[in-house]
Amino acid sequence: MRIFRLALNRLAVSIPCMGIILLGLFLMLQLAPGDAVDALMGQMGSNDVALAEQLRQQYGLGGGVTTRLAIYVWNTLHLDLGYSVAYNQPVLNVILQRLPVTMLLMISALSFAFAAGTAVGIIAARHVNKWPDTLISTLGLIFYAAPSFWFGLMGILVFAVWLNWLPSGGLEDLGAGYTGIGRVLDIAGHLILPTITLALIYFAIYLRVMRASMLEVMTLDFIRTARAKGLREGAVLTRHALRNALLPMVTILGLQAGAMLGGAVVVESVFSLPGLGRLAHEAVQQRDLNMLLGIVFMSALLVIAINFIVDILYARIDPRIDFNG
């Protein structure tokens, strides 16, 4: 019940946020040179003013700014994101086709970064200011500073070109015609390099947060109590310290969701994965503004959804969180 009310409360907060995003997107549409009808007329190779006017009425592009805004908001709320001339399909269809790949990539990268960051962060905290800690922290700084697309290219160079262990791009080997478990393994193999490439910077962030959080928790009184009652070090670490040290990790999980979606644009382009990010890149190259606005809207929805899940997770882990807090 507490979690349900917390959830409702969170959703209510994101409504004004979504409203501002819609307003912003509409403003962008107004600022862009030419509208959808201009693009359409250009495609038809005609400059008939009367026809243009008629089309504008038909697509809800005529009338004053307020009418157009109302129509835009109404359509978007119905997930009618317009028509993409470049793909000759409704924008929503194209986005939904591309979404699963991006979700798969994001989930695997997040899980990898979270698990590896937690484990390595604990190791660093256990050996604070000794050589393992120095080594880990230095590696973390380098991962944090390297551009992900460059890391991806270096990964391709080493593991695909030189060692020939992993495929250099694409989602699956279509020519091989795998089915069932073989296909799953094939896709997993194709996702190893993109996952690590996307995850590296978040791995660096998580590892730093985990190290700091673990160091702080280990100084608290209840850890001393746990040790005093004779618990083994492993039990103190996993059952007492870890659970508390994970809280800040979960918080940044939500904060990073949006950034990770942005990172997916670059990583999907490097590995030619047919995801949402690659779609955004194609939309830019084709100057397909409708598509791009649709992607912005859908990714904002996605970020809100992820944050919502993270909030609920957080409330499950930490029973002190209240719905009006």
Place this chain on the structure above:
Amino acid sequence: MSLLKSLCRSPSAIIGGVLLILVLLMAALAGWLYPNDPLALAGRPLQAPFSNPRFLFGTDSVGRDIIAQLFYGARTSLLVGITATAVAIVIGVLVGSIAGFYGGWVDTALMRVTEAFQTVPNFILLLMLVVIFGSKIATLVVVIGIVSWTAPARLTRAEFLTLRNREFVQACRVIGMPDWRIIFREILPNALPPVIVYASVVMAFSILLESALAFLGLSDPNVASWGNLIADGRRVLRSSWHVATLPGIAILLTVLSISLIGQGLNDAMNPRLRRK
């Protein structure tokens, strides 16, 4: 002065400082060492590094000198980093200080806008703005600033919230000082230190954002940029891997130097973290 002294005691700040000075030297000496246009054809394409004394790091796929592009690329990256950070900090400080100082509905409204900006993934927002406003380098720095102002705004607001009811602010109000003077002359100098530390993060990310845009072929093609060079090297990755590798190392070291300095600044300014 004491800040500079404690900076000099931090090993990360020293390493970062040395690296950054090297990058600054590259940017400063670019025109003197390589007076020709770095984007002009210079010789046979795809020469290997150290094979031809005229081109120390070889040539790219169209025969442009790689080391000249690296030197001019340092200019572009630093220019983008500094200007975009300035844009982001100015917007962030303005929004954050007004929201924090006035509170109430002004604060609520401004913070909702900040949240909206944070909800949209900033690289995707950046792509949208590039489509609408174009990718000239001057436009690019403003646009990169526009997608990075939210964290500085939140930081400034948090500082203002703790400072606005202090005695020195109340004293200013009593003597009838106008609001803008209290905000910018009295509170802001006290609120600025954490924002300045954070500026290093914004700068590092601005450089990464520009290089990512350039890699996707969406940056200014008429400016030598490390990202552009990596995009070129990607096409010949199998045969001439040095073309993509070298500019990546340049980006890594530049961003690393800025993060290290930021970390040193943070340690120096935050007495709680100061090593005993």
